[in-house]
Amino acid sequence: MTGQVVLRADGLSKSFGGLQAVQNVTFDHYDGEILAVIGPNGAGKTTLLNLLSGVYRPSSGRLELLGQDVTHSPMEHRCHAGLGRAFQVVRPFPEMTVHENVTVGALFGQPGTSLPQARERAYDLLERTGLADQAARAAHELTLLQDKRMEIARALATGPRVLLLDEVMAGLRPGEAAEAVELIRGVRADGVSVLFIEHIMPVVRDLADRVVVMDQGQVIAHGTYREVTAHPQVVAAYLGTEEGLGA
Numbered sequence: 186m187t188g189q190v191v192l193r194a195d196g197l198s199k200s201f202g203g204l205q206a207v208q209n210v211t212f213d214h215y216d217g218e219i220l221a222v223i224g225p226n227g228a229g230k231t232t233l234l235n236l237l238s239g240v241y242r243p244s245s246g247r248l249e250l251l252g253q254d255v256t257h258s259p260m261e262h263r264c265h266a267g268l269g270r271a272f273q274v275v276r277p278f279p280e281m282t283v284h285e286n287v288t289v290g291a292l293f294g295q296p297g298t299s300l301p302q303a304r305e306r307a308y309d310l311l312e313r314t315g316l317a318d319q320a321a322r323a324a325h326e327l328t329l330l331q332d333k334r335m336e337i338a339r340a341l342a343t344g345p346r347v348l349l350l351d352e353v354m355a356g357l358r359p360g361e362a363a364e365a366v367e368l369i370r371g372v373r374a375d376g377v378s379v380l381f382i383e384h385i386m387p388v389v390r391d392l393a394d395r396v397v398v399m400d401q402g403q404v405i406a407h408g409t410y411r412e413v414t415a416h417p418q419v420v421a422a423y424l425g426t427e428e429g430l431g432a
């Protein structure tokens with residue numbers, strides 16, 4: 186694959202005490218690409234995402250965002266530099282309206298934005314994510330699918346070039362997951378590169394241009410969905426796991 190690299194992880198590692206949760210992880214994420222990170226439970230996927238978004242600093246290695254070294258940058262800096270993130274567990278401001286929740290994202294991610302501008306931008310994103318008719322509802326009243334949509338709208342409100350998603354399909358029914366897949370395709374069509382963690386294999390197959398497979402903290406394979414699911418080490422890593430390799 187050619188084109189601009191939006192995220193470059195070079196030998197990223199993170200240990201918790203004696204546990205090497207992420208070990209020497211290297212990959213490039215290209216502009217406009219939908220990149221999946223998969224692996225059995227405890228493989229280190231969320232820890233990797235936390236290294237990318239700045240929740241954790243790596244024990245070693247380097248991270249570049251749009252050509253800029255952000256290895257030691259705080260989360261806000263990465264956000265302003267173009268990195269957006271939706272969290273695995275959603276529930277930001279339950280008493281605020283859906284519109285207000287997304288407005289907070291717009292204010293936070295784009296310094297200098299006035300409140301009316303942020304509100305307008307938030308409303309546009311609610312329309313794009315199919316939530317315009319829920320704008321005035323309290324966030325805690327949303328269904329799980331609407332919650333995921335709001336979380337994506339909040340992350341997009343910060344104006345990212347790269348969007349990180351941690352298991353946004355978890356708990357969705359198949360029809361709802363298909364809607365979420367369409368939403369993420371739409372995000373990419375708007376020029377945002379997407380890196381997502383996912384356990385649901387049909388979603389990975391349908392959505393990912395390329396897949397990075399982790400096991401026990403390390404990248405054990407990368408390539409297209411077909412390539413990685415045929416890889417012996419990947420098959421072995423998933424053997425007997427709850428999620429299996431499925432489709």
Ligand SMILES: Nc1ncnc2c1ncn2[C@@H]1O[C@H](COP(=O)(O)OP(=O)(O)OP(=O)(O)O)[C@@H](O)[C@H]1O
Pocket residue numbers: 201204206224225226227228229230231232233
């Ligand atoms: N804050 C922490 N302190 C100590 N150990 C941690 C911490 N976060 C994660 N770990 C450990 O690091 C390893 C990787 O965890 P991580 O959450 O990154 O896996 P994952 O691939 O996201 O798993 P899952 O598919 O279950 O979400 C696990 O052994 C986990 O117990």
Ligand SMILES: [Mg+2]
Pocket residue numbers: 230231232
């Ligand atoms: Mg996880």
